[in-house]
Amino acid sequence: MKKKVLGLILLIVVMGAIGTVSLLKQNMPKEIRVKGYLGGEKIGFLEDAEVQEILEEKYGIAADYARAGSLDMVTADLTGMDYLFPSSSTALEYYQDLHGDPRRSEILLNTPIVLYTHKMVLDAFQKQGIAEEREGVWYLDMEKLTELLEEGATWEEIGLPELYGTVSVDTTDPSRSNSGNMFSALLANVLNGGEVVTVQSLPDILPRLQKIFENLGYMETSSSDLFSQFLRMGVGAKPLIAGYESQLIEYAAENPEEWETVKGDIRMVYPTPTVWSSHVLLALDEKGDAFTDALMDEEIQELAWEKHGFRTAEYLAPSGTKTVTLVGVADSLTQITQIPTYEVMREIIENL
Amino acid sequence: MGNTGKRKTLKKGLAAAALSLLAVFFLWVFDQIPEKEDAGRVLKILSGSENQELEGIIEACAEETGVEIQMDYQGSVDIMRQLQEGAEGYDAVWPASSIWISLGDEQHLVKHNQSISLNPVVFGIRESLARKLGFTEGEVSVEDLLRAIQEGKMSFCMTSATQSNSGASAYIGFLYALLGKQEGMTAQDLQDPKLQEKIHAFLDGVERSSGSSDWLKELFLEEDYDAMVNYECLILDANRQLAEEGKELLYVVYPYDGLSIADSPLGYVDHGEEQKEEDFLAVQEYLLSGEVQKEIEATGRRIQANGVSAENTEIFNPDWGIDTDQILSPIQMPDADILMEALNLYQTNFKKPSLNLYCLDFSGSMEGSGEEQLKEAMAQILIQENAAENFLQASAGEVNLAILFDDGIKVILRAADDSDESLKKLYEQIEEIEPSGGTDIYDAAARAYELAAGYDLDAYTPAVILMTDGKSEYHKTRFERAREKSEKEIPVFSITFGSADPSQLQELAEETGGRVFDGTEDLTEAFRSVKGYN
Known part of the structure; x- marks a missing residue:
């Protein structure tokens, strides 16, 4: 008899527990699995455990991605994809050109194009009067750098006999990835005497731009690959590259020990002028829509700056309370040039 | 209460x-x-052969992470091709250089790729010869090397540029240097007659080729060659073995105007399995941890661009020409299109022509599926459209002979020249033959050696490509007599099929500097591999 009662109690308890669990499960926000194409430079941000946790707990979103260059993703297979998260408005315009308006698009993050180099190269640039330091931040005169690129000056000629070859800036493939694309826009404007290149002025600029890019050879398709190669392969392989400001901030935040060992050599330099890379999220369906809302979360936006170096709308100039403890980050940038229109950019992309 | x-x-x-x-x-x-349930915690990695030396570290990694790691070794070009086709069945890729991921990952499957080590592609030259040629003092350019080759003072071994990363990187480095350019190779550059003449002359210095860097090193250790182009780490490994055997060591030469560095990237192939991704990241984190990086460095692989960890300074022996403080300025790989064009030109025009002596088993036991597979394999190699897919087209001036055998010689067929039509005709002739009779590989191989005697063997890379499915009658003396008469050693590459006896083939391979390939599972694949060695 006792055993029967016990059995009954056990049964009730178990049933109760099952009920509770399934009830709890129902009350939790249903998990939305979103998948889309992501520019390589934002992988660290999206894979951040804290970001993922906020996405899941507050919004019930599990975010997955496939990595693709900003422009590549527009022409990639979009089946089953809920969003595209390239790093420029050019990619958005490219998308509109091919597929029409996306369901929704929002600029969520911003970061300027910068140059990364090594101490010995920066020293040489300084001696040449191309680079200068102001308040602990390094700036590089784009006009003078462009002159060196056009002349085909060798590293030896600017005082670096240790390096083989001509002065060049390694970028990602401008026709496939954004940082390279943005840098080509910047160079085009500089070649145009600092004016934003228009459909009318492009024909004069294009051959000169082509010549500079011809010397670059094989170009990586992803900014994150280029940056990690820059860090890994040393000054001989990558003396000077173009990238995003966010990349170094993120690297230093994620790898404090490694950063300690390389910070004596690695230098971030702001080109003057520079351009903003605006990371715009294209929602392709309802799930992408929900994802956009979730990423606008205040906490996520804070994490984006502090751990991943992306300036958000509010952080265009990082506020005093939340500065990144990294040497050489500019508070605000004043000399900014605009990206030419999509029409001009398409012409550039097609011809590089 | x-x-x-x-x-x-x-x-x-x-x-x-x-x-x-x-x-x-x-x-x-x-x-x-x-x-x-289905995540047996297995990670299948498609890897370049140069990672074979890391097996001890990989085993320790499996133990530490609890992830069983299965390595499948293939050439870089094959890895690129696999990626293009979606790399089904693989969870990760680990080619010698990231360029193969960039070129192959058309479907955007690869993520988390991180460089595991840095490996300069260098010349290892017998020390006395390097000294005599003046390569132990000051900087050495590709033109300096060309001069030594043209004067007949040096020949070398190098992997095939169309099959292996070390060969491809070295070849692109030669092209840049011979063009007098530092970057931005164009299609027009490749057509420059001066360049073509020089690269022909340079590649005429290739004594032996191979589809795999690791195997090239093994071959080098067994035979007596002047020099080899290979990864710095494999030259160091060769030197350790040479030192043990009390033989002459290799001096490492870094041609300053044609140097390349392989960055050995390990990337995850995303087929949408979360558990696999976690397992991958655990494995990668292990390999990139400070301690393990130093173990990797101890195998002669660099883990930083300049300098070396205190505990490994002895590995990078300065007496062997290694200076880890020197800044290495590698060449920039050309654009994808130009690279493909350059590789095609290597295969069809620039490389030393092959002299292929196919010995094909047409004994009775081949009847049915064996015969079908053999004929399919020959179609893949001889019909040039098929061959081009794997960069295995015939080179200019290439000679193709087929000896179809049973217990005697059935027929000897010869392609009239290197043209697509002649090669196709050779295939059609082979296609008509029906299998019958017993098996004697020695008679066929002997005939191959005798036929080769009709050619100037210095002008070709000759190879006997022997495919058999059964145990042969042991007529070894017949082969040995033919071999003694031959001016030059011709490697016998064998492909086993069905109930072939690998011991007989292994013996032939060892004696002639060849290799045995297993064709039991995929005969076409085996033929393709062999062709990549020649």
Whole structure:
């Protein structure tokens, strides 16, 4: 008899527990699995455990991605994809050109194009009067750098006999990835005497731009690959590259020990002028829509700056309370040039 | 209610709570099961052959992470091709250089790729010869090397540029240097007659080729060659073995105007399995941890661009020409299109022509599926459209002979020249023959050696490509007599099929500097591999 009662109690308890669990499960926000194409430079941000946790707990979103260059993703297979998260408005315009308006698009993050180099190269640039330091931040005169690129000056000629070859800036493939694309826009404007290149002025600029890019050879398709190669392969392989400001901030935040060992050599330099890379999220369906809302979360936006170096709308100039403890980050940038229109950019992309 | 009553209620309450917890726990456990069920925690990695030396570290990694690691070794070009086709069945790729991921990952499957080590592609030259040629003092350019080759003072071994990363990187480096350019190779550059003449002359210095860097090193250790182009780490490894055997060491030469560095990237191939991704990241993190990086460095691979960890300074012996403080300025790989064009030109025009002596088993036991597979394999190699897909087209001036055998010689067929039509005709002739009779590989191989005698063997890379499916009658003396008469050693590459006896083939391979390939599972694949060695 006792055993029967016990059995009954056990049964009730178990049933109760099952009920509770399934009830709890129902009350939790249903998990939305979103998948889309992501520019390589934002992988660290999206894979951040804290970001993922906020996405899941507050919004019930599990975010997955496939990595693709900003422009590549527009022409990639979009089946089953809920969003595209390239790093420029050019990619958005490219998308509109091919597929029409996306369901929704929002600029969520911003970061300027910068140059990364090594101490010995920066020293040489300084001696040449191309680079200068102001308040602990390094700036590089784009006009003078462009002159060196056009002349085909060798590293030896600017005082670096240790390096083989001509002065060049390694970028990602401008026709496939954004940082390279943005840098080509910047160079085009500089070649145009600092004016934003228009459909009318492009024909004069294009051959000169082509010549500079011809010397670059094989170009990586992803900014994150280029940056990690820059860090890994040393000054001989990558003396000077173009990238995003966010990349170094993120690297230093994620790898404090490694950063300690390389910070004596690695230098971030702001080109003057520079351009903003605006990371715009294209929602392709309802799930992408929900994802956009979730990423606008205040906490996520804070994490984006502090751990991943992306300036958000509010952080265009990082506020005093939340500065990144990294040497050489500019508070605000004043000399900014605009990206030419999509029409001009398409012409550039097609011809590089 | 008394105290006892309360206690009982409390007990019951506790028991119920405990049971509920237990139930919740079980529910949680059941919830986890579907995810873990099929994840046998196995990670299948498609890797370049140069990583074979890391097997000890990889085993330790498997133990530490609890992830079983299966390595499948292939050439870089094959890895690129696999990626283009979606790399089904692989969870990760680990080619010698990231360029192969960039070129192959058309479907955007690869993520988390990180460089595991840095490996300069260098010349290892017998020390006395390097000294005599003046390569131990000051900087050495590709033109300096060309001069030594043209004066007949040096020949070398190098992997095939169309099959292996070390060969491809070295070849692109030669092209840049011979063009007098530092970057931005164009299609027009490749057509420059001066360049073509020089690269022909340079590649005429290739004594032996191979589809794999690791095997090239093994071959080098067994035979007596002047020099080899290979990864710095494999030259160091060769030197360790040469030192043990008390033989002459290799001096490492870094041609300053044609140097390349392989960055050995390990990347995850995303087929949408979360558990695999976690396992991958665990494996990668292990390999990139400080301690393991130093173990990797101890194998002669660099883990930083300049300098070396204190505990490994002895590995990078300065007496062997290694200066880890020197800044290495590698060449920039050309654009994808130009690179493909350059590789095609290597295969069809620039490389030394091959002299292919196919010995094909047409004994009775081949009847049926064996015969079908053999003929299919020949179609893949001889019909040039097929061959081009794997960069295995015939080179200019290439000679192709087929000896179809049973216990005697059935027929000897010869392609009239290197043209697509002649090669296709050779295939059609082979296609008509029906299998019958017994097996004698020695007679066929002997005939191959005799036929080769009709050619100037210095002008070709000759190879006997022997395919058989059974145990042969042991007529070795017949082969040995033919071999003694031959001016030059011709490697016998064998492909086993069906119930072939590998011991007989192994013996032939060892004696002639060849290699045995297993064609049991995929005969076409085996033929393709062999062709990549020649």
